[in-house]
Amino acid sequence: MAIDILMPALSPTMEEGTLTKWLKKVGDDVKSGDVIAEIETDKATMEIEAVDEGKLLEILVPDGTEGVKVNAVIARVGEEGETAAEKPAKDPAAAAKEEPGEVPKAAAEAAPADKPKPVAQASSTVPAAPAVKAEADPDIPEGTAFESKTVREALREAMAEEMRRDDNVFLMGEEVAEYQGAYKISQGLLDEFGARRVIDTPITEHGFAGIGVGAAFAGLRPIVEFMTFNFAMQAIDQIINSAAKTLYMSGGQMGCPIVFRGPNGAAARVGAQHSQDYAAWYGMIPGLKVVMPYTAADAKGLLKAAIRDPNPVIFLENEILYGHHFDVPKLDDYVLPIGKARIHKAGKDVTIVSFGMGMTYAVKAAEELAGMGIDAEVIDLRTIRPMDIETVINSVKKTGRCVTVEEGWPQGSVGSEIAYQIQANAFDYLDAPVGRITGKDVPMPYAANLEKLALPNVGEVIEAVRAVTYR
Amino acid sequence: MAVRPATEKRSRASAAPSRTQKSGKSANPAVNYQVAEFDKDDELKAYHDMLLIRRFEEKAGQLYGMGLIGGFCHLYIGQEAVVVGIQKALRDGEDQVTTSYRDHGHMLACGMDPKGVMAELTGRQGGYSRGKGGSMHMFSREKQFFGGHGIVGAQVPIGAGLAFADKYRGTDNVSVVYFGDGAANQGQVYETFNMAELWKLPVIFVIENNRYAMGTSVSRSSAQTDFAKRGESFNIRGEQVDGMDVRAVKAAADRAVEWARSGNGPYILEMQTYRYRGHSMSDPAKYRSKDEVQKMRDERDPIEQVRKRLVEKGWASEDDLKEIDKQVRAVVTEAADFASADAEPDPSELWTDILR
Numbered sequence: 001m002a003i004d005i006l007m008p009a010l011s012p013t014m015e016e017g018t019l020t021k022w023l024k025k026v027g028d029d030v031k032s033g034d035v036i037a038e039i040e041t042d043k044a045t046m047e048i049e050a051v052d053e054g055k056l057l058e059i060l061v062p063d064g065t066e067g068v069k070v071n072a073v074i075a076r077v078g079e080e081g082e083t084a085a086e087k088p089a090k091d092p093a094a095a096a097k098e099e100p101g102e103v104p105k106a107a108a109e110a111a112p113a114d115k116p117k118p119v120a121q122a123s124s125t126v127p128a129a130p131a132v133k134a135e136a137d138p139d140i141p142e143g144t145a146f147e148s149k150t151v152r153e154a155l156r157e158a159m160a161e162e163m164r165r166d167d168n169v170f171l172m173g174e175e176v177a178e179y180q181g182a183y184k185i186s187q188g189l190l191d192e193f194g195a196r197r198v199i200d201t202p203i204t205e206h207g208f209a210g211i212g213v214g215a216a217f218a219g220l221r222p223i224v225e226f227m228t229f230n231f232a233m234q235a236i237d238q239i240i241n242s243a244a245k246t247l248y249m250s251g252g253q254m255g256c257p258i259v260f261r262g263p264n265g266a267a268a269r270v271g272a273q274h275s276q277d278y279a280a281w282y283g284m285i286p287g288l289k290v291v292m293p294y295t296a297a298d299a300k301g302l303l304k305a306a307i308r309d310p311n312p313v314i315f316l317e318n319e320i321l322y323g324h325h326f327d328v329p330k331l332d333d334y335v336l337p338i339g340k341a342r343i344h345k346a347g348k349d350v351t352i353v354s355f356g357m358g359m360t361y362a363v364k365a366a367e368e369l370a371g372m373g374i375d376a377e378v379i380d381l382r383t384i385r386p387m388d389i390e391t392v393i394n395s396v397k398k399t400g401r402c403v404t405v406e407e408g409w410p411q412g413s414v415g416s417e418i419a420y421q422i423q424a425n426a427f428d429y430l431d432a433p434v435g436r437i438t439g440k441d442v443p444m445p446y447a448a449n450l451e452k453l454a455l456p457n458v459g460e461v462i463e464a465v466r467a468v469t470y471r
Numbered sequence: 472m473a474v475r476p477a478t479e480k481r482s483r484a485s486a487a488p489s490r491t492q493k494s495g496k497s498a499n500p501a502v503n504y505q506v507a508e509f510d511k512d513d514e515l516k517a518y519h520d521m522l523l524i525r526r527f528e529e530k531a532g533q534l535y536g537m538g539l540i541g542g543f544c545h546l547y548i549g550q551e552a553v554v555v556g557i558q559k560a561l562r563d564g565e566d567q568v569t570t571s572y573r574d575h576g577h578m579l580a581c582g583m584d585p586k587g588v589m590a591e592l593t594g595r596q597g598g599y600s601r602g603k604g605g606s607m608h609m610f611s612r613e614k615q616f617f618g619g620h621g622i623v624g625a626q627v628p629i630g631a632g633l634a635f636a637d638k639y640r641g642t643d644n645v646s647v648v649y650f651g652d653g654a655a656n657q658g659q660v661y662e663t664f665n666m667a668e669l670w671k672l673p674v675i676f677v678i679e680n681n682r683y684a685m686g687t688s689v690s691r692s693s694a695q696t697d698f699a700k701r702g703e704s705f706n707i708r709g710e711q712v713d714g715m716d717v718r719a720v721k722a723a724a725d726r727a728v729e730w731a732r733s734g735n736g737p738y739i740l741e742m743q744t745y746r747y748r749g750h751s752m753s754d755p756a757k758y759r760s761k762d763e764v765q766k767m768r769d770e771r772d773p774i775e776q777v778r779k780r781l782v783e784k785g786w787a788s789e790d791d792l793k794e795i796d797k798q799v800r801a802v803v804t805e806a807a808d809f810a811s812a813d814a815e816p817d818p819s820e821l822w823t824d825i826l827r
Contacts, residue, residue: 008536011753032529033548033747033768044755048536051529071537127818170639196639202669207628207662214632214646217617218567220639238659241622242629249608251601252824254617286825310827 002078003052007039007061009070010046017041018066019074028056030077037074054078134388135337137301146327154296154328155185155261155317158303159223161333163193166221169307172199172208173225173262182227183263183322209235209260213242216258221307226262229278229316235260243312244287259306261315264292265357265407266444266455268320275444277408279355282314283384283417289338290384292316294359296326298382301336309338316384318357341388343395347377350465351395353418354405355381358456361437362405365461372462374469384414389421396422400431401468405461410438435464506718507725511786517559517717518777518787519795521551524576525774526796526803527585528748531575531592531606535752539811540592544606547576549747552773553679554580556720557647557740560728567637569617569630570649572607573746577649581614585806595813602816603824624650624657627676631663631737634674645673645731653684655698661705664737668705671736675727676702678741679714685750686758698741707737714742715771745771 007017018040024030030050037048054077061074068074149157163169170193175182177190177200190198201208205226212222226232232239243256266275282290289311293299299317306313328334344359345366354362359380366376377395381387396402402422404415419434440454509517528546535544547554550573558580561568570577578588583599591598592606599609607621617633620626630648637644654660655678667674678698682689689696699709708730713719720742727738745767749756756764781787787795 006537008533009538010536012538012541032526043753044757046755049529049532051533127821130822202662202665204659204662204665206659207666210625210628210659210663211632211635211666214569214617214629214634215636215639216632217629218633218636220636237622237625238628242620242625246608246610246618247827248824249600249604250610250618250824251599251603253600253612254610255827289826 002057002076003054004073005036005048005050005075005077007068007070007072007074008048010039010041010044014041014070016067016069019061019063019068020045021063022059024056026056026059030054030056039068050077052077055080132339132386134340134386134390137336137340137342138334140329140331145330147330148325149296149300149328150323150325151293151296151299151317152183152185152322154300154326155303155322156187156189158300158307159186160189160192162304162307163189163197166307167197168219169221169223170197170199171223171225172201172212174201174203174227176200176225181225183319185317185322186225205231205234206238209238210242212258212260213238213256216243216256216312217246217254219257221257221259223259223261223307226260228267228274228319229262229264230274230276232260232262232278239282239288239312239314240285244285247311248287255310256312257310259303259309259313259315261303261306262317263319263322264316265318266439266451267318269446269448269451270444271446272443277316277406277439278314279316279384279406280408280413280417282316283387283414284412285385287312288385289313290316291338291382292356292384293382294321294344294354294356294380296324297328297334298336298342298380300328301334302338302382304333304335305338308335313338316356321357321360336382339383339386339388341391342380342382343391344378344380345376347375347399349375349377349399350401350403350469351377351379351392351399352403352405352461352465353379353381353392353415355384355414357407358405361456361458361461364458365405365465368458368462369465372471374465374471376465381414387417387421389418389425392418393422393425396426397429400429401465402430403435403437403461403464403468405437405456407439407455410436410441413438432468432470435468437461437464505722506716507722509718509721509780511781511784513559514777514781514784514786515795517552517555518774518781518792519799520555520558520580521717521774521777522796522799523585523802524548524551524554524579526799527579527589527806528575530803530807531589532748532752534589534593534807534810540606541594542605543572544592544752545573545750546748546752547573547746549767549773550679550681550714550742550744551576552717552720552776553677553714553742553744554649556717557675557677557724559717559721560724561647562644564613564615565642565644566728567615567617567630567633567644567646568649569626569633569646570619571623571626571651571654572619572621573651574607574609574619578609578611578614578616578619581611581616583609583611583614583616585802586809589806589810590813593810593813594815595810596816596820597809597813601820601824603820624654624660626650627654627657627660628663630676631667631672631674634667634672634731634737635670637673638670643673643732643734645675645728647675647677649677649679651684652678652680652682652689652693652698653687655680655701656684656693660701664702664705664707667737668702668707671734673731673734674737675724675731676707676737676739678739679744680741681744681746683746683750683758686754686756688758699739702737702739707739709739709741711741711743714744715773716776717773
């Protein structure tokens with residue numbers, strides 16, 4: 001049976017080209033792999049290889065023809081004795097072109113005549129994103145004792161408890177084992193769990209992040225500690241391209257249950273390369289969850305949730321907060337839902353939204369504002385992605401005013417996203433533009449006075465609140 | 472660097488390479504060009520499996536030309552002996568395989584369904600990733616194929632991570648990670664070499680040296696063009712292998728797999744191979760001469776080598792081989808028909824598989 005040879009497209013954008021030269025002539029034998037002709041586009045000259053075997057029966061487009069449309073029949077190949085005119089082609093392209101009935105109905109209607117491409121639906125409307133409903137925190141049983149713990153202890157307990165619970169959980173990173181952790185988060189874990197599960201890595205963030213991703217593809221549950229998230233920029237390709245996107249690219253086959261954790265943002269006087277806040281960066285990426293706790297209780301409950309989560313979770317800690325004390329409920333298994341904000345302090349006059357280290361400014365500002373007769377509601381987002389915007393919107397509907405607080409840079413900040421969401425979802429409730437307090441738009445300076453100026457402070461939050469409350 | 476000669480006679484003639492075995496802690500044993508003994512069934516299967524990849528890729532090229540496949544499409548034509556030879560040394564469904572974006576051949580060699588692979592190329596719902604991955608991103612848990620990665624070199628630590636999991640769980644599975652001569656210059660490859668040897672991970676690094684990283688030849692991009700030596704400073708053994716001879720590939724893979732499975736850690740195999748087509752469909756490959764390509768096709772073709780042996784040994788007649796070709800073509804045509812007629816993914820798929 002004769003087979004049509006079509007003018008090929010060499011790129012997705014090519015529509016036509018020049019048939020420069022035939023390298024075979026009618027009557028020649030061709031086999032797959034033989035170069036039969038050369039064609040030229042605006043970009044390059046390319047060769048056409050035969051895919052099928054047989055005799056070149058007929059050349060329909062002669063040498064030097066310009067403007068040959070993609071998918072035009074340029075020649076026919078077939079068995080000896082076949083006539084050129086014989087109706088060809090079990091070829092799928094031809095089939096699609098000539099028998100549109102074989103492709104899905106909507107497709108044939110939607111497909112342009114020269115593109116034999118069935119389309120499921122000629123849809124110009126994008127289906128709506130599914131709504132994400134955040135779970136509520138679990139009830140803490142009445143009579144539960146609380147004990148004061150540092151964030152550092154809470155994080156360590158979370159890892160230890162999860163490692164006891166599940167042998168698939170392991171910790172890897174720089175200085176996590178024998179050194180007992182650069183910031184002592186993993187202190188004691190090597191003694192309890194041994195070198196198989198608490199693994200010192202060389203200083204190769206890109207490489208060990210990738211090894212963690214591979215281990216997670218295989219079903220283990222790695223906790224990858226970065227000494228700081230500043231160093232994770234070396235690994236960000238593995239985090240985003242491999243960990244975050246693979247579930248989608250695999251049509252749901254390849255989950256990546258991994259936690260990337262470590263201190264994020266500015267510590268003190270460590271200069272520009274060690275002081276960056278990545279909340280907004282990772283918060284942009286579909287396929288990631290991004291958690292940034294403030295209190296020890298949240299650090300514990302959310303890290304346990306992150307380790308159990310079947311998705312890649314970015315867990316942003318803060319070196320300064322590691323030593324802060326908070327009350328943590330004494331429960332055997334305290335797990336909090338990722339994606340749920342917490343109302344840290346209820347109030348009626350203004351909503352202050354923050355997370356992580358930013359909460360230290362927000363909380364102090366709220367205390368001082370109370371003395372000035374302004375009753376602020378303070379929301380701790382806790383999770384940057386998926387963001388519990390509903391809690392924020394409900395608060396703003398009550399207060400009519402909002403100020404966001406974070407240490408990261410202003411452009412494309414978490415506060416910018418919150419401001420967008422508020423104007424889109426609570427526009428009629430707003431009594432003032434949304435205020436946004438961020439780190440200054442500069443690399444972090446080293447000098448003590450300049451660093452202080454570059455970071456947000458309580459006074460700025462108070463000023464912003466006074467501005468939106470017109471007081 | 473010249474790809475080593477392929478015929479049995481010439482392979483043996485080159486069995487005394489310039490490099491000699493070093494004593495003590497040297498990473499590399501003497502280069503070994505011996506070929507595996509293939510009986511009739513081995514040869515017939517290798518012929519069939521390589522031909523399936525060749526015909527599949529030719530068809531993919533054709534569908535690309537017709538606009539049915541979009542974006543990038545990297546064909547594996549010429550390199551078939553590498554994946555077919557390696558896969559013969561693996562335990563199907565247990566040992567893991569990871570590779571780059573030139574991945575169709577690897578998937579077929581792993582036993583993945585040509586229909587599912589082709590339908591992914593055309594972006595249809597019946598594709599392995601339901602049309603959401605494309606030519607560069609497919610996976611199969613069942614066949615232990617872990618992609619399909621689009622960032623040059625990124626699959627290398629991932630493959631080592633799979634080996635980490637094998638070791639962590641106490642299995643004797645091995646992980647094979649393929650990458651090209653171009654990727655072999657990426658930093659994360661060496662980070663991975665270091666940890667793989669440090670932790671004795673059961674991973675086999677297969678460097679498919681097809682001589683060109685897109686349009687840049689090995690000699691223009693690599694200070695050390697002997698890729699088998701790239702693990703030397705980590706004490707990882709490496710071998711250069713005639714990647715156009717499926718029997719040489721199999722023999723080398725057997726050694727590497729045995730090494731890794733026995734708990735000795737990683738192993739590097741530099742497969743000296745050649746890609747006939749451009750880097751991707753839109754690459755006219757002006758950086759090499761037509762003669763160079765034609766010479767490879769004429770003298771070194773991996774499929775032709777097997778075909779010749781089959782005929783010479785009387786293990787298959789021309790008619791038998793035609794019959795195999797017919798069967799393979801039928802499978803490929805079926806895959807193409809399916810991939811052309813299958814529907815695109817439902818619009819609701821836009822929002823699925825982002826999180827679990």
